[in-house]
Amino acid sequence: MPEPAAVGRVALVTGGSRGIGAAVSYRLAADGLAVHLVCRSAVEAGRGVVKEIEAAGGRAVLHRADIGDETEVERLVERVTAQEGALHVLVNNAAVIDDQLLAVTRTDRWENVLRTNLTGPFLTSRAVLPTMLDQGWGRVINISSNSARTPGPGQSAYAASKGGLEALTRALAVEVGHKGIRVNCVAPGKIRTEMTAAVADRLGSDGDGTRWGLPEDISGLVAFLTRDEADYIQGQTFTVDGGRMIMRSPGRRSR
Template identity: 35%
Template sequence: MSKKVVLITGSSRGIGAACATEFAEAGYNVVIHCNSNIQKAKEVSELCKALGAEVLVFQADVSKYDECNRLVDAAIEHFGQIDVLVNNAGIEANGSIMETTLEQFDDVMKVNAYGPFYMSKLVVPHMIERKTGSIIFMSSTSAATGSTGSSAYATSKAALIGLTKTLARDLAPIGINVNAICPGPIETDMVAALPIELKTWIKGSVFAGRLGKPEEVGAAAVFLASEKANYITGQSLTIDGIFRT
């Protein structure tokens, strides 16, 4: 029996890279996607290969439908199937609604909300044909609570929750599961780039007393894609060490 295949957008670093290595360790072949940092994507590819995975690395801008189409076509041509789609690619533009420009809002929504919609629209027909599959949206705790000074990002991540629940209803009768993961503060480049005062406040606001690790999120994604989670769909799994928002 051939290995299952996972396609992970935004998997050259951070949570996406951790998802790639966790799926590789679980026995999957992996499609690694990046927008610009092809070198980092190749480094993640080597880690996955060392774990026994066959890997395809592909560069594309997920905010553009045609490029998403190229990505999905390449994955199908190379592996013949996509069993799991992890919609992880995302960007952030910090700022209140007064500070956020229309261009910034558009950019965040195109990558964080339109991109996952495009990718799911393109992958779902292949999953329907095989009557199986799992789609995972990487949302955020801010989807439910909001996030001070992050109007565009929180809005885009909230959109993914609605998409998760709707697709889950549409696809459950066919055997396709759809879930969201909502990470809180995780040790990623995005958090590392924050001002030291804000990082100190964030760490002090987590009851677990630390930031989460990307591989902890990746492990949750592997579980949601597994047969053990076949009856879990339309759900949002929060991974935040109990973040005091």
């Protein structure tokens, strides 16, 4: 059943063509929001998400844009606001992972991860702010990762980008909180998506006793943070990892 207040609201979900972004798009559409989802190349997958939302009675529009490209982001947000006359929710979900040990990481590969995962959310947030400020209402939800706090070897670029995103969440929250805009962050643990499919198949359950999560394990909290009832939550990062972060080691768990 749609949340009554959400009907008529408009969301922009980056990386909405698959994985966590697709689950967030389905969930927001089910809550009654018009969902504009963005991908860079997975257009067929994105069309599939739009079709499923429409089949369920929702409204969705697919856009193709590179969120690390300033001009493309500005045009994207102009298109959405021109079409809808409003923009209430931004979910900064799109990201890339390109793990390798720091000692052998080439600068261009480091910069590509930072450009997509950190500069991208900066560009989209800056582009949606004028509309949200005019409305006096907005929700920005950034998707970080457990890797910001507990990175594996080879994750320096990814972890730095997500740590930066969590800091950006707090910094923007401080700037716009008094204008009715809430900025929060969700940090998933290990979630089965294309990004992690190879690792999931190789590792199975990796011994810490927590299962691999599903995109739907993340989308419910994201949807909650977009609502009016989340108005008193600001500048926070929520870990959603089945308890993995609190288990220091399998040995500790078994005692």
